[in-house]
Structure formats: C-alpha cells, structure tokens
Amino acid sequence: MTTATTDSVTVEQLLGMQRRMHEIRFFEDITKDWFSRSLVRGSTHLGQGQEAVSVGVASALRAGDTTTCTYRGHATVLAQGAPLDRAFAEILGKEQGLCRGKGGSMHLTDLSVGALGSFAIVGAHLPVSTGAAWAAQLLGTGAVSATFFGDGAANIGTFHEAMNLAGVWKLPVLFVLENNLYGEYSPIATTTANTRLSDRAAGYGMPGVRVDGNDVVAVLDAAAHAAERARAGEGPTLMEAMTYRQSGHSRSDPATYRPAGELDAWLARDPLLVCAGRLRELGAADAEIDAVREEAEKTVHEAAERALSWSEPAADSRFDDVWENR
Numbered sequence: 001m002t003t004a005t006t007d008s009v010t011v012e013q014l015l016g017m018q019r020r021m022h023e024i025r026f027f028e029d030i031t032k033d034w035f036s037r038s039l040v041r042g043s044t045h046l047g048q049g050q051e052a053v054s055v056g057v058a059s060a061l062r063a064g065d066t067t068t069c070t071y072r073g074h075a076t077v078l079a080q081g082a083p084l085d086r087a088f089a090e091i092l093g094k095e096q097g098l099c100r101g102k103g104g105s106m107h108l109t110d111l112s113v114g115a116l117g118s119f120a121i122v123g124a125h126l127p128v129s130t131g132a133a134w135a136a137q138l139l140g141t142g143a144v145s146a147t148f149f150g151d152g153a154a155n156i157g158t159f160h161e162a163m164n165l166a167g168v169w170k171l172p173v174l175f176v177l178e179n180n181l182y183g184e185y186s187p188i189a190t191t192t193a194n195t196r197l198s199d200r201a202a203g204y205g206m207p208g209v210r211v212d213g214n215d216v217v218a219v220l221d222a223a224a225h226a227a228e229r230a231r232a233g234e235g236p237t238l239m240e241a242m243t244y245r246q247s248g249h250s251r252s253d254p255a256t257y258r259p260a261g262e263l264d265a266w267l268a269r270d271p272l273l274v275c276a277g278r279l280r281e282l283g284a285a286d287a288e289i290d291a292v293r294e295e296a297e298k299t300v301h302e303a304a305e306r307a308l309s310w311s312e313p314a315a316d317s318r319f320d321d322v323w324e325n326r
C-alpha cells in the first residue's frame with residue numbers, strides 16, 4: 001500500500017478537506033435520522049467511514065473534470081461541490097432537489113459541478129465516465145473523468161470493458177475502486193479469487209495503486225499523480241482505496257455478519273481522526289480542528305432546515321424532465 005507524507009498539502013488545504021469530510025458525515029447522519037423517521041421514501045446507502053476517498057479525489061480534480069458514482073454516492077457528489085441543501089432536498093423528494101425530487105438518494109446528479117450521475121445498477125457508470133474521457137480526448141479539453149465504484153463492481157463485465165477500452169485508447173480516466181471489503185452482505189474473499197484488486201490494472205495496460213482510503217492525504221497524492229498522467233495523455237489509472245463502511249449495506253441492514261472487533265478496528269482509523277492527526281503533524285492547533293467541525297455542523301444543519309421547509313413538486317410536473325424535450 002502506498003503511504004504519503006503531508007509534504008504535498010498546506011494546513012489551510014487540509015483544514016478545508018477536513019471541513020468537507022465533516023459536512024459529508026453530518027449529511028449522512030441526518031439522512032439516516034430522516035430515514036428512521038420515515039421522511040424519505042425508497043432506500044438509502046450511507047457511506048460513513050468512506051469520506052476520505054471522495055474528498056481526496058475531488059481535491060485533485062479541477063473545473064471541467066467529471067465524476068460518476070454509485071447509489072452510495074452522496075459523498076462523491078457533495079465533494080464535487082453540489083450544494084448541501086439541494087442534495088438534501090433531492091433525498092426528501094422536494095421541488096428544489098438536484099433532480100427536482102425525481103431521483104432521490106440513489107441518483108444525486110449535478111452537471112454544474114461535473115457530477116454526471118449516481119447509478120443504482122452496479123457497474124453501469126464506468127462506461128459513462130469512459131465515454132466522457134473519450135469526448136475530452138477528442139475535443140482536447142484536458143479534462144479528466146473519475147469514476148467511483150465498489151469492490152463488488154470489479155466483478156461486473158462493464159468494469160473490464162471500460163478498463164480495456166480506456167487502456168487501449170489511453171483515455172484520461174481515473175478508476176476509483178472503493179474497496180470496503182463487502183459487496184452487500186458478502187465478504188470479498190467469498191466472491192473474489194484475487195482480493196488485491198489493484199492487480200487487475202496490469203491486464204489492461206495501466207498502473208494499479210493501492211492506497212489507504214481512510215487517509216485523505218494518501219488519496220489526494222495518488223489521485224493527483226493519476227490526474228497528471230491522464231492530462232499528459234499517458235492514459236488511465238486504477239486506484240484501489242482500502243476503506244470500510246461503518247454501517248450496513250443499506251438502511252435495512254444491521255450488518256450482523258461482520259466478525260467481532262472488525263468495526264472497532266476501523267472506527268479507530270476513522271478518516272476524520274486520521275485527518276486530525278495529519279493536521280496536528282502539520283502544526284494545526286486543536287482549537288482550529290474543533291472549529292472546522294463546529295462550522296460544518298452548523299452549515300449542514302442549516303441546509304437541512306432549508307430543505308425541510310421547501311415544497312413538494314406540483315402533481316402536474318410529474319412528467320417534466322423525465323424525457324428530453326426536443
């Protein structure tokens with residue numbers, strides 16, 4: 001696993017990343033609470049514990065770059081810069097939601113920040129990001145596409161097809177594999193012969209790196225290197241970020257299948273704690289670190305209140321934006 005030093009970041013940058021991770025954590029906690037109070041229809045897939053992957057990669061991207069992600073995608077879309085209140089509104093099915101309330105938790109999308117979509121079909125989005133990268137290559141924009149997916153998705157056909165095409169055409173794609181050790185309720189070793197998924201990059205002619213996905217600095221370093229290669233025309237990278245979802249697969253899963261002690265070991269390496277440690281290494285004071293958390297809490301709670309106060313879509317708008325009107 002590649003390790004990182006804090007040489008590549010300033011205290012200010014890292015405090016910004018810590019703030020964003022706190023915002024995402026508060027967002028997920030509030031969403032969980034809303035589901036338990038039946039304020040939301042459908043299901044939700046929370047990603048507490050995986051925030052450093054999205055925030056680290058987003059910090060390596062720039063305006064014009066694009067992302068796609070999964071149904072466990074709140075963090076990725078928020079890290080790209082989607083507004084908290086409109087993301088909350090989408091989950092609540094409100095008119096002001098990112099997709100005017102028609103997508104919900106599993107489909108957060110915000111084209112204005114390059115977030116091309118969250119996909120509920122496992123693996124469906126890897127070819128979408130590969131296509132966006134092909135467009136960037138043809139148009140010479142210099143943009144990079146990052147696609148986020150799970151360890152389970154690495155066993156889906158589209159993973160191999162997208163990786164192969166990106167490898168052979170040297171497309172500017174960053175394949176971000178969030179290895180959280182489980183696909184739904186199945187531990188990775190019960191579904192996957194070689195659990196070192198970064199090895200698969202070799203089959204498609206691209207570098208494969210395995211990073212500590214709970215260390216936002218390690219993720220940033222690896223993503224910045226991959227993005228630089230992609231922009232220079234050197235092609236895609238597979239980045240396997242080792243991480244852990246602290247709750248179950250979806251809201252209905254109590255995750256009782258996990259071995260005793262596993263969750264506690266990962267909670268001790270919570271990305272917020274790891275980042276706070278990094279900040280102290282850089283000389284940040286505890287008061288600064290605490291202030292970032294408090295500001296994030298206030299911002300997210302205010303956004304949640306706004307979203308709750310917004311209205312339901314009008315019944316006669318139910319077919320608007322379902323098909324493209326030409």
Ligand SMILES: Cc1ncc(C[n+]2csc(CCOP(=O)(O)OP(=O)(O)O)c2C)c(N)n1
Nearest residue numbers: 072120121122150151152153180182183184
């Ligand atoms: C094509 C397809 N097959 C099965 C499912 C059901 N399903 C939803 S999530 C999931 C597990 C995916 O695991 P992983 O890729 O590791 O992502 P994680 O949920 O751990 O983030 C499965 C099998 C689906 N949505 N799409």
Ligand SMILES: [Mg+2]
Nearest residue numbers: 150151182183
């Ligand atoms: Mg998984």
